[in-house]
Amino acid sequence: RHNPEGDAHFLEDESTKIIARKVADHYSARTNQTLEEREASPIIHLKKLNNWIKSVLIQLYARRGDAVLDLACGKGGDLIKWDKAKIGYYVGIDIADGSIEDCRTRYNGDADHHQRRKKFTFPARLMCGDCYEVRLDKVLADDAPFDICSCQFAMHYSWSTEARARRALANVSALLRPGGIFIGTMPDANVIIKKLRAAEELVFGNSVYWIRFDEEFSEKKFKSSSPFGIKYKFHLEDAVDCPEWIVPFDVFKSLAEEYDLELVFVKNSHVFVDEYMKKPEFVELMRRLGALGDGNQDQSTLTPEEWEVAYLYLAYVLRKRGQPDQT
Numbered sequence: 001r002h003n004p005e006g007d008a009h010f011l012e013d014e015s016t017k018i019i020a021r022k023v024a025d026h027y028s029a030r031t032n033q034t035l036e037e038r039e040a041s042p043i044i045h046l047k048k049l050n051n052w053i054k055s056v057l058i059q060l061y062a063r064r065g066d067a068v069l070d071l072a073c074g075k076g077g078d079l080i081k082w083d084k085a086k087i088g089y090y091v092g093i094d095i096a097d098g099s100i101e102d103c104r105t106r107y108n109g110d111a112d113h114h115q116r117r118k119k120f121t122f123p124a125r126l127m128c129g130d131c132y133e134v135r136l137d138k139v140l141a142d143d144a145p146f147d148i149c150s151c152q153f154a155m156h157y158s159w160s161t162e163a164r165a166r167r168a169l170a171n172v173s174a175l176l177r178p179g180g181i182f183i184g185t186m187p188d189a190n191v192i193i194k195k196l197r198a199a200e201e202l203v204f205g206n207s208v209y210w211i212r213f214d215e216e217f218s219e220k221k222f223k224s225s226s227p228f229g230i231k232y233k234f235h236l237e238d239a240v241d242c243p244e245w246i247v248p249f250d251v252f253k254s255l256a257e258e259y260d261l262e263l264v265f266v267k268n269s270h271v272f273v274d275e276y277m278k279k280p281e282f283v284e285l286m287r288r289l290g291a292l293g294d295g296n297q298d299q300s301t302l303t304p305e306e307w308e309v310a311y312l313y314l315a316y317v318l319r320k321r322g323q324p325d326q327t
């Protein structure tokens with residue numbers, strides 16, 4: 001039976017899958033860097049700053065013994081942060097099989113790169129899968145509920161269609177216990193759109209990044225059409241080069257509410273740094289990570305270009321409705 005609408009959906013679905021595969025292949029192909037290569041990166045201080053932001057989120061919300069679900073865990077760059085928080089169990093899922101392999105190597109402690117440590121103290125389950133397509137409540141029925149779900153620099157890959165965005169949030173909600181916490185970081189759509197308007201063309205950036213919107217993008221269409229599937233290409237030196245999707249935060253917030261996830265806070269990275277750098281324990285953490293330096297050496301801090309990239313991101317915390325089990 002011919003169904004033009006159905007066909008259109010089929011096509012949209014197919015192209016969405018192709019792009020999801022492109023993203024997976026991009027991340028899979030990124031090989032582990034040696035410590036020397038990492039330190040020589042043009043965005044090394046930005047990477048350190050992002051690690052600091054993730055560490056702060058983890059330190060603010062993780063409790064000893066917590067069960068943690070890390071959606072789009074990548075190469076396991078946050079394993080050490082979770083270990084420091086003394087969590088009890090960790091499940092990491094990523095669509096890129098190459099990254100999951102690296103994550104496994106890192107977890108097993110035989111990576112040659114920047115891991116100078118023994119075994120992790122918590123058991124872990126690492127899996128390859130599409131977090132925005134698969135019903136994770138079925139796959140992880142025996143591992144749930146989780147105390148914390150984390151999705152770092154990855155939620156925006158779900159915003160290609162409403163169905164995927166809903167699957168992402170439904171997965172988080174179904175797997176968190178009542179009162180459980182969802183922490184994450186993703187691009188700040190307000191900043192990106194503001195920069196696009198200021199640029200007066202479809203591409204903008206600086207020496208370390210550029211963002212390019214498709215030719216068919218128009219402000220009018222943007223305002224009137226669906227808040228899903230607004231694509232741009234993101235290039236960040238020595239880190240990212242793939243298609244991404246705009247996530248209007250108000251839409252994210254209200255969709256999350258439909259899945260019983262209530263906003264605790266959202267902060268642009270610049271505001272986040274300002275606020276948490278007022279707390280001595282996080283200043284000390286920043287010093288140890290070396291992102292902002294000590295003010296004495298020029299090379300020990302973010303360049304203005306890196307600081308501009310930091311502005312493209314936000315951090316959010318949501319809480320699953322309901323009271324935690326007292327037993």
Ligand code: SAM
Pocket residue numbers: 020023024027028071072073074075076077078093094095096099129130131132133151152153154157
């Ligand atoms: N969370 C890690 C971190 O902070 O280091 C990795 C962040 S990296 C910028 C984005 C990650 O999202 C990649 O590892 C990529 O493979 C993953 N990703 C993208 N789409 C995904 C999907 N549909 N399901 C699972 N992982 C996905």
